Structures are given as C-alpha cells and as structure tokens.
Amino acid sequence: MTDPTKTKKQEQKSTELTAREERFIKFASVEYDGQVYMTPRDFLDAMIVQEPRPRLKRKLLSERELENIRKAALDFKVDKKKLKEADKMFHSLQNNGIVSYIEYLFLFSFLINPKAERQIVFNMFDKNKDSYVDKQEYLEMEKIFGNVWKAKRGVSENRTSLTKDYVDDETGLQRRHLVDTTLLIYFFGKDGKKLLTFEAFDEFISNLRTEVLEDEFYEFAKGMKTISPVDFIRALIRYSQQDTSDNNIFIKRVLEGVSENIEITFEDFFNFCNFLIHLNDFSMAARMSVLLNKRLSEEVFRRIIRICVDSEVNPSVIHTAFVAFDDKGNGNMNYTEFISVLRNRRNRLFKFHTRLTGLRAFKKCMREEIRKSTVKQKIA
Numbered sequence: 001m002t003d004p005t006k007t008k009k010q011e012q013k014s015t016e017l018t019a020r021e022e023r024f025i026k027f028a029s030v031e032y033d034g035q036v037y038m039t040p041r042d043f044l045d046a047m048i049v050q051e052p053r054p055r056l057k058r059k060l061l062s063e064r065e066l067e068n069i070r071k072a073a074l075d076f077k078v079d080k081k082k083l084k085e086a087d088k089m090f091h092s093l094q095n096n097g098i099v100s101y102i103e104y105l106f107l108f109s110f111l112i113n114p115k116a117e118r119q120i121v122f123n124m125f126d127k128n129k130d131s132y133v134d135k136q137e138y139l140e141m142e143k144i145f146g147n148v149w150k151a152k153r154g155v156s157e158n159r160t161s162l163t164k165d166y167v168d169d170e171t172g173l174q175r176r177h178l179v180d181t182t183l184l185i186y187f188f189g190k191d192g193k194k195l196l197t198f199e200a201f202d203e204f205i206s207n208l209r210t211e212v213l214e215d216e217f218y219e220f221a222k223g224m225k226t227i228s229p230v231d232f233i234r235a236l237i238r239y240s241q242q243d244t245s246d247n248n249i250f251i252k253r254v255l256e257g258v259s260e261n262i263e264i265t266f267e268d269f270f271n272f273c274n275f276l277i278h279l280n281d282f283s284m285a286a287r288m289s290v291l292l293n294k295r296l297s298e299e300v301f302r303r304i305i306r307i308c309v310d311s312e313v314n315p316s317v318i319h320t321a322f323v324a325f326d327d328k329g330n331g332n333m334n335y336t337e338f339i340s341v342l343r344n345r346r347n348r349l350f351k352f353h354t355r356l357t358g359l360r361a362f363k364k365c366m367r368e369e370i371r372k373s374t375v376k377q378k379i380a
C-alpha cells in the first residue's frame, strides 16, 4: 500500500532491502499468513553458506504444521545428563520450527558479542529489574529491534494503536504476527508464563554458537575428526572480501610454513573462534603492543590471544594463523590485515549499516567503556 504522505526519498528507502534483509528472505523457506520465517535449519545455513539449499518455492505452513512446530518447541528440553547431542536444539528441530526476521537479527547480534555485552542488553530488557525477562519484556525487545528497522526504512512509528506494529510490506519481513515463534514457545512455555533468566538465555546462545561452529567445522572435515592447517585458514578467510587470488596467498604461506601433519580438532577450532567475539579487545591490545614494540611477534600474538579469551588456544592453531598473516615472512604479523579478515568472518558477509541512535548508540557507548576498562586491567 502506498502512503501518500511519504516523500519520494522515503518511498525509495522503504522499498530497498538491506543485505541482511535480502539474506533473510533468500534463506527463509517457510511462510504463514503472509509472514516469512526461517526454519532452524535455514538459520544455521544462513550463518555458514553463501547460497540456500535448492528449493522450488517457499513452503506455506498449514495450521497442523504450525501446531507440530509448537509441540516440538515445547517438547525440546536440554538434558544435561545426556551427551552434548541433547543441547543441539536447531540441529534437532531442523525444519520443524520458525524464526522471525527480528529474531534472526538479535540472535545474530547475541552470537557475535561477548558475555558481558549480552548481560547488559539482557538487563536492558528486564524492565522491572526482577532478573527475569518475561514474554512481554521479550516482545518489547523485538519491538525495539523492529523500530530500528522501521526508522531505517522511513516507516513512521507514530501510527494508531491498531496498526502500530503492522507494516504493509510485500516481502513479509515485518508484519505483526500473532503466531508464537519457536523461541517464544521455548523460552516462555505454552501459556507464555515462564520466565527467562540470563543464565538460561546465555546457555541457549552458547549452545547455538557451538551448533553453528560444528556445522562449519564438519563441512571442512568431510567425515573426519580433524581438519588440516590449510582447511583451518580456508575457514577463517572464507568471508573475506578480498578476491580469490589474495586468499590463495594465505593458503600458500600456510603450505610453505606450517607442517601438514598438524591436525586441528573441533575443540581447537572452537577455542580459536571463541576469540572472534573478543576481536575488538584483540585489536586494541595489538595496536598498543605495536606502538610499544614496533612489531607483532608470534610470542606476543599468542599472549594477546590468551588475554582476550582467558583460556588456552592450541599453539599449533595460533602458529598457523600467525604464518598465514606474516606477509613478509619475517616473523612480524600484519595484524591489520588479520583483523580485517577476521572481522569479515565474524560479521559473516553482512554488516549493520544503521545510524547509531538511541539504543544502538547507548550499546556502543557501553561496549567501548567495558572494553577499555577490561583491556586496561588485563594489560596493567
């Protein structure tokens, strides 16, 4: 529906899709009542691969299928006594679940940010400060993410209460949906009365991160239990904006400078990738170190990584990464290149390009403060 009060510029803004929106629409394989959803499988795929699985068209969910989705979310329990398999919610649900666009955005943002920041955002949504997030507070959180989206697309937030949360959008990204998503049911139960603690939420995010990394690792492992140093570097540079010939340089350096007998396990890969959520800390520490010593040796690289992740990362993995980015082969790492490649990897092909206002500006400011004080403490 065209709004006559919109200027031409606003009109254009509201029809242009951002890279994230495009990606969501591309991977979202199901639809209900004009609203497009990802399944848990679509979500994992969108985090890892360039293109979605081949399909004829988006599947229209029936009432019965929606009921099955509700049931699957209610029945899913993380059983700590069982093997780790039991934690893999998205893997176990596969296509039997729905994830909305807003959930996709905030899950992504929680996945790439450190725990301290997740706690801050969680606390912000706990409006009545009782240490729980209830369904209403969670829906508020969705609304804030939704408002950022609306503002970006030039859609006014000042609508009548009836249409307040409804955007007539042909892409079906942002309609007001009355259907409970898998996460809503999982977090708040059948009647929506369950309460969500930060611990439970954080465990959910950690498990989801493990699921994403496992998918990625085993894609390279091709049925084996370990990957080679070259595969490890291929996994790191796969989202790099640089062209293939540049990427081949990284691989060539590893082939020449790292023993091919090194075997990298999932745990090694996981620990290193954990470091990605602390990339900003790394960036600051690396800059400080280069200012002081004029170079970044492997020893210093290892030390900074240890400071950032607060746990051991396999030295062979660190050596592989170091060699790949030692562009002159003189034991001095090109850390700006390393950060740029890893930042692309962390952001997985797409970035937020929104104006920093309100909540985002606040979050950014908080992030900067926490980062500065933590790095200062650790370096001191």
Ligand SMILES: [Ca+2]
Binding pocket: 125, 126, 127, 128, 129, 130, 131, 132, 133, 134, 137
């Ligand atoms: Ca609360």
